[in-house]
Amino acid sequence: MTLLSQIESALADAFESVLGEKVATPVVAAADLRFGDYQCNAAMMQAKNRRTNPRALATQVLEALDLGSIGTADIAGPGFINIRVSPETFSAHSAVLLKDDRLGVPATGEGRRVVIDFSAPNVAKPMHVGHIRSTILGDALSRIARFLGFEVITDNHIGDWGTQFGMILHGWKTRLDEAALAADPVTELVRVYRSVNAETKEVPEVLEVCKAELVKLQAGDEENLAIWHRCVDLSKQGLQKIYGRLDVSFDHWLGESYYNERLPGLVEDFLSQDLARVSDGAVCVFSGGDLPDEQDPFRIQKKEGWQDNPAIIRKADGGFLYATTDLATVEHRINVWKADEIWYVVGTPQQLHFRQIFDICRRWGKSAGFHHIAFGSILGEDRKLMKTRSGDNVQLADVLEEAVERAGRVIAEKNPELDEAIREEVAEIVGIGAVKFAELSQHRLTDYVFSWDRMLALQGDTAPYLQYSFVRIRSIFRKLEGPFAAESASLQLKEEAEIHLARLLARYGEVVPTLLDDHRPNLLANYLLELARAFHSFFEACPVLKAEPSVRDSRLALCELASRVLEHGLGLLGIRCPERM
Ligand code: ARG
Numbered sequence: 403m404t405l406l407s408q409i410e411s412a413l414a415d416a417f418e419s420v421l422g423e424k425v426a427t428p429v430v431a432a433a434d435l436r437f438g439d440y441q442c443n444a445a446m447m448q449a450k451n452r453r454t455n456p457r458a459l460a461t462q463v464l465e466a467l468d469l470g471s472i473g474t475a476d477i478a479g480p481g482f483i484n485i486r487v488s489p490e491t492f493s494a495h496s497a498v499l500l501k502d503d504r505l506g507v508p509a510t511g512e513g514r515r516v517v518i519d520f521s522a523p524n525v526a527k528p529m530h531v532g533h534i535r536s537t538i539l540g541d542a543l544s545r546i547a548r549f550l551g552f553e554v555i556t557d558n559h560i561g562d563w564g565t566q567f568g569m570i571l572h573g574w575k576t577r578l579d580e581a582a583l584a585a586d587p588v589t590e591l592v593r594v595y596r597s598v599n600a601e602t603k604e605v606p607e608v609l610e611v612c613k614a615e616l617v618k619l620q621a622g623d624e625e626n627l628a629i630w631h632r633c634v635d636l637s638k639q640g641l642q643k644i645y646g647r648l649d650v651s652f653d654h655w656l657g658e659s660y661y662n663e664r665l666p667g668l669v670e671d672f673l674s675q676d677l678a679r680v681s682d683g684a685v686c687v688f689s690g691g692d693l694p695d696e697q698d699p700f701r702i703q704k705k706e707g708w709q710d711n712p713a714i715i716r717k718a719d720g721g722f723l724y725a726t727t728d729l730a731t732v733e734h735r736i737n738v739w740k741a742d743e744i745w746y747v748v749g750t751p752q753q754l755h756f757r758q759i760f761d762i763c764r765r766w767g768k769s770a771g772f773h774h775i776a777f778g779s780i781l782g783e784d785r786k787l788m789k790t791r792s793g794d795n796v797q798l799a800d801v802l803e804e805a806v807e808r809a810g811r812v813i814a815e816k817n818p819e820l821d822e823a824i825r826e827e828v829a830e831i832v833g834i835g836a837v838k839f840a841e842l843s844q845h846r847l848t849d850y851v852f853s854w855d856r857m858l859a860l861q862g863d864t865a866p867y868l869q870y871s872f873v874r875i876r877s878i879f880r881k882l883e884g885p886f887a888a889e890s891a892s893l894q895l896k897e898e899a900e901i902h903l904a905r906l907l908a909r910y911g912e913v914v915p916t917l918l919d920d921h922r923p924n925l926l927a928n929y930l931l932e933l934a935r936a937f938h939s940f941f942e943a944c945p946v947l948k949a950e951p952s953v954r955d956s957r958l959a960l961c962e963l964a965s966r967v968l969e970h971g972l973g974l975l976g977i978r979c980p981e982r983m
Contacts, residue, residue: 404506404911405495406431408472409440409485416467417444420459421452429485431909438484439473439905445481456481492904493893493956499907500888500963505970506911509551511918516771517555517735518544520747521650524561525637525657526570526591529644530795531788531852532749535777537798538841540747541650541976542923543775549974550915555653555739559731560641562634562657566595568616572608573598574629575615587636620721634659644799648834649976661730665722668730669715677766683718687725689761713758728759729766736768743771745921750776750847775921778849788852802834804854809833812858812866813983820982828980832858832866835977839865842975843927863931865977868968871934872979875965878946878958888962891955899943903936903960910967914974923975930971937964 406429413427427444445463449456460481467475473487499506520540523529529537540556548554573594582590602609619626638655645651669685672678678687689712715726735741746756756774763772782788788796810829813820820828840857844850860866879886895901906929913929946957969979 405487405908406440406912412467412469413442416463419466420462421448432484437478438486440485442483445483449481489895489901492901492908493895495908496893496904496960496963500959505967507914508911510915511547511550511552514742515553515740516547516743516745517557517739517741518745519557519559522559523641524564526566526595526633528588528592529641529798531780531798531801534798535780535841536747537648537650538838539777539846542842543921545974545976546917546923557654557656558652560655560657563659563662565616567619567630568612569598570595570633571615571619571626571629572612588640591633647802658727661727664730665726668726672715678715684714685716686712686714687762688712689758713762725755725759729762732763732768736770741770745773745775747775750778777846781849781851783851783853785851801837805837806830806833808854808858809836816860817983828983831978831980832869832983835865835869838975838977839927842923845924846922868930868934868972869979870983871937872965872968873983875961876981878961881947886958888959891959893956893959897944899940900957900960903940903964906933906936907963907967926971926974930968933968
C-alpha cells in the first residue's frame with residue numbers, strides 16, 4: 403500500500419469515529435515541505451457541510467487519529483491536517499519497495515478492457531510530425547494502462563480507403579517510376595500523389611479522371627484493387643520501419659477499408675431505427691444541439707452553430723464518409739472486442755467529429771467509456787507550424803534520423819572514449835528518447851516548440867538528462883567491489899537529502915495511477931525530473947562508496963531503488979536507458 407493510501411485510511415477511520423459516518427478524506431502530497439509531506443482538507447469540507455468550526459473538527463480528528471509509526475500530524479491555517487512522515491517510515495518503505503517488482507504501483511485498471519486508437523496515418527502519404535504526437539502519446543498511454551492492469555488492445559486505424567486513391571491510381575498508371583518505387587516506395591507514392599494533385603489544379607479534367615478511378619476501385623475493379631493492395635502493403639512496410647525504430651507495436655491494424663462491407667447495412671440500420679434521416683439527398687444524424695461539452699473546453703473552436711452540424715453518414719451520391727467508418731469501428735470494438743473503454747489519440751481539429759461520434763453511439767446503445775485524447779501542434783522555432791525549409795511537412799523518419807545523428811555528436815563530445823559501436827547504440831537510445839520526451843513532458847494540449855538544442859541538452863528537462871542520471875547511478879555499482887544485495891540491506895536514512903530522495907521514491911506508486919485521470923503522461927515526466935534532481939542533490943551531499951559500511955549499504959540500496967524507478971518510469975514513457983553514455 404502506498405504511504406498516501408495508508409494515511410488516507412487512518413484519517414478515514416479517525417473522521418468516522420468523530421462524525422459517526424464514513425466520509426471522503428482525500429490526501430495529497432504537500433506542495434510545501436515545510437508543512438509536512440501530505441495534506442488533507444477534509445476537516446474544512448466536512449465543517450462546511452455541518453456548519454461547525456473546521457479547526458475544532460480537525461482537533462477532534464487528530465485526537466482520534468492513529469498513524470501508527472507512519473509519522474505525526476498537526477493542524478495549519480483554517481483546518482488543514484498536515485502529516486509529516488518519519489525518517490524511519492521512509493527507510494522501511496524504501497525497503498518494501500525494493501522487494502516489490504511493481505515498485506509500489508497498485509493495479510488500478512484491473513478488470514477493464516480498453517481499446518487505444520492511435521497513430522493511424524494515411525496510406526500512401528508520409529507520416530508527418532502531426533502523427534508523431536499521436537504515436538508517441540498513444541504508445542506511452544498504452545504502456546501505462548497495461549502496467550496499471552488494464553487489458554489493452556492497441557489498434558492502428560490507418561486511412562487506407564480515402565479519396566487520395568483516385569489520384570494515386572491515376573498517377574500509378576501514368577507516371578510511376580518502378581525503380582524509384584523499389585528503392586523507396588513511400589517517397590515514390592507521395593511523389594506520384596503530389597504530381598497528380600498539382601496537375602488537377604491546372605487541368606480540371608484530370609480530377610474527373612481520378613474520380614472515375616476511385617469509383618472503379620470502390621466498385622471492385624480488379625486492376626485497381628490490385629494496385630490499391632500494393633500501395634497499402636508498401637506503405638505498411640514503410641510504417642513498420644518507423645515503428646520498429648520507435649519501439650511501438652500494435653495488436654491490430656484494422657484500417658478504414660476493413661469496415662467497407664458493413665457501411666451500407668449500417669446506414670440502413672440507422673435509417674430504420676430513426677437515428678438518421680435524409681436531408682438534401684444525404685443521410686444525416688442530427689444531434690439536436692445538445693452535444694456534451696466535456697472535452698478540453700478551452701481549446702475547442704466554436705464556430706457559429708457548430709452544435710447543429712449534422713454528421714453525414716451517406717452522401718447524396720451514395721458514398722460513405724469518415725464518420726460512417728468510425729461508427730462501424732465502434733460497433734466492432736464493442737461487439738467483438740468487448741471494449742469497456744475506447745480512447746482516441748487524435749489531434750484537436752477532430753474534436754467536433756469525435757463529439758458527434760460519441761453522442762451518436764450513446765443514442766445507438768453502444769456504451770463504453772469514450773475519450774478523445776486530443777493534443778495540440780508542434781511548432782518550429784519561429785513559432786509557426788513546423789515545416790521544412792522548402793515549406794513541406796516535416797517527415798517523421800527524417801526527424802528520427804536527425805535526432806540520432808545529433809545525439810551521436812552530443813555523446814562523442816561528452817565521452818570521447820566511448821567505443822564507436824557502443825556510441826552508435828547509445829545515440830539511437832538517446833536520440834529517440836529525446837524526441838519522445840520532448841513530446842511527453844508537455845501538457846498534451848499545448849503547442850510546443852521543437853528545438854533540437856533544448857531536447858538534447860544533458861542539463862535540462864530532457865531525456866538525456868534522465869538517462870545520464872541513470873547511467874551515473876549504475877556507474878556507482880560498477881565501481882563497487884564485492885557483492886551487494888539491495889533487497890537485504892537495512893536502510894537507515896538520516897540526512898535530509900537521502901530522506902528527500904526516499905520521499906520521492908515513495909511517491910512513484912501514487913503518481914502513476916493518476917496519469918490516466920486526464921491522460922497526461924507529462925505528470926510522470928515531471929515526476930522523473932524531480933526524482934533525478936533529488937538524486938543529484940543526494941549524491942552531492944552524501945558520499946556513498948566512501949561511507950562506513952552500514953551507511954554505505956543503506957545508501958547503495960537507495961541508489962538501487964532510484965535507478966529502478968528511473969528506468970521503469972522512462973520505460974512507461976517508451977524510453978530506454980543505456981548502461982553508459
Ligand atoms: N487517419 C486519421 C488522420 O490521419 C486519423 C484516424 C484516427 N482514428 C479514428 N478512429 N478516426 O487524421
